[in-house]
Amino acid sequence: MTVTQEQADWFADAFTKLASSVDQAILGKDHVIRLVVAAMLSNGHVLLEDFPGTGKTVLAKALANTLHGSNSRIQFTPDLLPSDVTGVTIYDQGKGVFEFHRGPIFASVVLADEINRASPKTQSALLEVMEEGRVTVDGVSHExxxxxxxxxxxxxxxxxxxxxxxxxxxxxxLIKTSLGYPDRDSSVALLLDSSNRSRASAVSPIVNAETVLTMAALASEVFVDQAVIEYLNDVVTATRHDKDVALGVSMRGALALARVVKTWAISQGRTYVLPDDVRDLAVPVLAHRIMVDPEAEFAGTTAEQIVDRVLVSITPPVHRAA
Structure with missing residues (x-):
């Protein structure tokens, strides 16, 4: 299916409305909000890493509230068990059968708060569901x-x-990003509204699950020229051979970038992907997938710097592939 300009305009308008709705709770962070919304419409997941009190939880709750769907919050703690996330099978004595009781992972938007405070065993409970959209308990899969x-x-x-x-x-x-502290105007606006302790609750549902799936399907059909794909592949490949990298971006990371650049392009009303879309999303999509060499990391080199260096070293295409 070829995406028409009319469809692209509709998508861009709906995307802007979604981002503006979330912006009611998180002021002055339009770019980060658009990244998170793009991840949602690309069937991806988001990791927010930032200092305490910058609005990570508020952003996640606000996005969940934009959907006419279910959402849940899991507070990750050291004593959290995998079954507390996925659910558990319990024997019903009255019926004489085992019944599966769903855990909080069964929701449209799941907020995994402070995920790094749970044990690796509990963290691993998310691996299957994040990749395949299902959990397996006692040998039975549940979508x-x-x-x-x-x-x-x-x-x-x-x-x-x-x-x-x-x-x-x-x-x-799919994306790792951070909010950072607000600018002066946003800080003043938040302080003037300090009596409002639940800004995310002001966000009302504006799209349903069917609309999200429609937008995701439409974004997947955005045209990408072979020259742009070759450029994207060159960027990913370069991360594997950089002198300061112990482990470069995987093929899963390349596929993730190829998927989300389509959403980024149509969110701006375009029916095609530009090399600039790859450059805009390279750091939030690729940097967290890079393992920096310990000596380079000790010297102050970061994964973000490596991605920026790669982008400078590779010339983007200026013509379509033959």
Whole structure:
């Protein structure tokens, strides 16, 4: 199916309305909000890493509230068990059968708050459901439904009692981003409204699950020229050969970038992807998938710097592929 300009305009208008709705709760963070909405419409998951009190949980709750669907919040703690996330099978004595009781993971938008405070065993309970949209308990698979999105938060400080996310799990997050502190005008506006302790609750549902699935399907049909795909592949490949990289971006990461650039393009009313879309999304999609060499990391090199360096070293295409 070829995306028409009329469809692209409708998508861009709906996308802007979604982002503006979430912006009621998180002021002055339009770019981050658009990244998170793009991830949702690309059937992806988001990891928000930032300092305490910057609005990570508020952003996740606000996005969940924009949907006419279910949402849940899981507070990850060291004593949380995998069954507390996925659900458990219980024997019903009255009926004489085992029944599956669904856990909080069965929701359209799941907020995994402070995910790095849970044990690796509990974190691994999310691996299957984030990749395949289902959980397997006692040998029986249960679909979580669509749309399905995990928004996880973690704190980069206060590492005592936390467990770093393994690379296999980081790779399942489409985007990793941070909010940062608000600018002066946004700070003043928030302080003037300090009596409002639940800004996310002001966000009302504006789309249903069917609309989200329709938008996701439409975004997947956006045209990408072969030259742009080759450029994207060159960027990903370069991360694997950089002198400061111990482990580069996987093929899953390349596929994730190829998927979300389509959503990013149509969110701006275009029916085709530009090399600039790849450049705009390279850091939030690729950086968290890179393992920096320990010596380089000790010297201050970051994954974000490596991605920026790769983007500078590779010339984007200026003509369509033959």
């Amino acid at each position: 979580v439904g669509a749309p399905f999105m995990v928004i996880a938060t973690q704190n980069p400080v206060e590492q005592a009692g936390t467990y770093s996310l393994p690379e296999a799990q980081l790779d399942r997050f």
